[in-house]
Amino acid sequence: MILDVDIRHEQGPFTLQARFHSTGRLTAIFGPSGSGKTTLVNAIGGLLRPTFGRIVINDRTLVDTKRNIFIPKHKRRVGYVFQEGRLFPHMSVRQNMLFGRWFTPKRERISDFSAVVDLLGIAHLLDRRPATLSGGEKQRVAIGRALLADPALLLMDEPLASLDDARKAEIYPYIERLRDEGGVPIVLVSHSVAEIARLSTSVVVLSNGRVVATGAPSEILQRTNLLTEMGSAEAGALVQTRVLGHDDSYGLTTLQTKAGTLTVPRLNLAVDTLLRVRLRARDIMLSVNEPEGLSALNVLPARVFAVGVADGASVDVTLDCGGDILVARITRKSVERLNLAPGKALYAIIKSVAFDAETLAAVPLVNSRRED
Template sequence: MILDVDIGHVQGAFSLRARFQSDGKLTALFGPSGSGKTTIVGAIGGLVRFNHGRIVVQGQVLVDTKANVFVPKHKRRIGYVFQEGRLFPHLNVRQNLLFGRWFTPRHDRKTSFDHIVDLLGIGHLLERRPSTLSGGEKQRVAIGRALLADPQLLLMDEPLASLDEARKAEIYPYIERLRDEGEVPIVLVSHSVAEIARLATSIVVLSEGQVTASGPAFDILRHTHLFAQTGLAEAGALIDAQVLRHEDSFGLTVLQTKAGTLRVPHLTYPTGTGLRVRLRARDIMLSLQKPIGMSALNVLPGLISSIEYAEGPSVDVQLDCSGDHLVARVTRKSVEELGLKPGLPVHAIIKSIAFDPEALGAVKPQHM
């Protein structure tokens, strides 16, 4: 187990009671402001001393209030990346990176400087000062500095929150590389569904100081009631895909999934690239028969696995499409008129233009 957290903390009017475990390469702590995300990462990093509980990282007990164990933050080997890069302005990029080495005994320094520079694509920045870097470049350097301290865990507290969409798009691929190719597990704080859909392998959902759900990203994201705070438009399912081919004359890319092929607006990824695709519940319609004479290009057969009712007119219909689990948001009236029930075969209809580009990210190819 990479991370085992069981803590209780009261500070003023705020009360936190968080218990979860994660074995994911990138665990996202998700929730609105004030839900306890930053308090938890502060507790893991040793910046917050909580009232009672226990924290174990990669088998090492960092805190156990019952046993009176509290490892000081400078001995925890935890890397920390904040919203702002917090680079030293008087040092160039190379010097900022090497500063991380000071916190690790020489005999424990295993991470290659050249490997981190290559992984983060910052070789051309080494002689520049922080004042000349973009926001995305500063964050990549800050991540590199943290990694060169040879941490056993990397904490990232909303590292993209201060960046515009262009800078976010610049840094996403590097975080994906860290997740898929790096050897250091990551805990990422975020309040963006698209961000965690693109990056997370495990998700811990927080609300008002309580853990409301935790588990693999593919399981958590399709339970739309967990994300009611972000608006119904955000909820949906996550599936693996590979780039099958490009239909340049139509401006489309064809993706292969377990459920079948999907056509999406043209992507720049080469053939064979593994992708994570988020299909929003609001963008999926259901039909009892395979439709004909429709403009929608994507029709996936499946079986209804469950129907989740909530307050209001909407109902979430969970689908099993040959192993890919989707969710469609329909009205109660549609459920009644179509006679929708678990086990019923249906067809999911998805518009090509409905795909969420921000949540689309590269991963190591999976077997389809």
Template sequence: MILGVDIRHEQGGFVLQARFQSGGRLTALFGPSGSGKTTIVNAIGGLVRPEHGRIVVQDRVLIDTEMDVFVPKHRRRIGYVFQEGRLFPHLDVRRNLLFGRWFTPRRERTTNFDHVVDLLGIGHLLARRPSTLSGGEKQRVAIGRALLADPQLLLMDEPLASLDEARKAEIYPYIERLRDEGGVPIVLVSHSVAEIARLATSIVVLSEGRVTASGSAPEILRHTNLFAQAGPAEAGALVEARVLRHEDGYGLTILQAKAGPLTVPRIDRPAGTPLRVRLRARDIILSLHRPEGLSALNVLPGLISSIDDTGGPSVDVMLDCHGDGLVARVTRKSVSELGLVPGLSVHAIIKSIAFDPEALGTVAPQDM
């Protein structure tokens, strides 16, 4: 276990009662504004002292109210990256980075400066001042500064919220590298389904100060009812695949997943690259027989594992496609007319243009 949280805290009429454990390299705290995400990370970081409970990071007890344990924030070895980079404007990038060193005794400094600079791709920025950096560059420097304090855990409180889509696309690969190569577990606060689908290995879903679900990213993302506040367009499953080949003449890339080959718009990644792909429930059509004469290039055979009632005119049909879990949102009428029941063989049809480019991200080989 990397992180264990079991706390109760009341502040200004808001009551947070959160309990979860995570062993993921990047744990996402997901939920709408006011659900308790930031209060949890502030409690982990020592900025909030919970009234009751216990917090453990990598087997180190930071808070235990019954035992009267409260490690002060400056002794917790927790890195914190906020929505804004909060860099010192009078220091260049190199000196901003080295500022992180001051919080760790010299004998305990193990993080290599050059490795962090290379990991975050900021070597060409070292002599520049923060005022000359883009939003994405500022956040990468802020992450580097936090890493150079040799933290046992890195907290990231909606670090991409202030960035436009272009800047988010710029920083996603660096957070992926940090997750897979950085050696420091991360807790990421987010209210974006696409963001957590791309980055998270574990997800904790919060609503009104309570944990409604927690577990691995592929398992949690399948349950569309957990993401109702994000809208039906966001719900779906997470599939891990590898780049098989490119069909440049058609501008397409072929991915290989457990469920079978997937044809998607051209991805600029070499063959063999592991990827995670989000397949939205609204983009999957079901057929009792393998269709012919259809323009859709992706047809995956599978078995219906369960049918979940969403409480509205539609239902979620959960599929097992050779080990990959998919979910299709269909109408109740379709369920009735097709005779859909658990155990029935069906074919999932997915248009190539339905693949979400924002959620197409790399994944470490050990996650495959």
């Protein structure tokens, strides 16, 4: 997908001024509440007409105020999934799914009903009514309904915001499959660091109605200054790993990184599966000597790449671990006591219990492999 946005929109006292270019399969619009995320996706989807600017998707101009172009929402071929499923309560899941086809001319209907049902794992739900579904199941049905309209782009406005952690864990793999196998580019609105780390291939960061950064999630998450409003405790780094093997006697899995191995709680994944792992800055300790007698199983050799500016009592230290860039948040006192400076060799220590469902996710590559 190629998405070009350059718009300005005034809505009461709030002004959105957004300019960015994205080629990602899943572009996350990220920022705190009130930053303009929903206003931006509503402009892309045609739910509002921006005051000024242009929006282009794959060389198709949807909005150009200078040329007086504004394609109405029903002609944009843009699917929309809201925070709540918004399913018709009097219809079965099957009927709700097929309703999406009504907005697409028969000659343009490409998507296969059975394939969409299989992709989202909802075959066992087809004869049920929305009132009997969990929050995660409702969202999967809503996604399926949007896909069956054969959209050129799928907009998802915080689709997990109303779900608890268990339901989020249920739906994450389906959004990953949709990203990797669905063939439809996605724009996902989120204010969750965990969501953009796990799901996105590119990120647009909004703050107070302005785009303050764009880039790959690995680049964005290292810039802890961008996450201040979201809770800097979630900042860190993304590392690509590969499953080396499992230790069933202790319920552990070993992952290969560029700098060495990581031991994490047992994962139901095949050997050689590729994983994207989020290492939070708050979960990393540093030692100038190779540690001995520790309970932590993960010790990676590293070299200081940069020492950040102090933020109160803490400092972010950027590390080069064999080519993987990590960030550790430690105290100013520790920086002075360890005499940290760019180029200094040391060890990064990560506890195995720091890894959870939000920090481990499939790499967005078609050839990554999972167990059934």
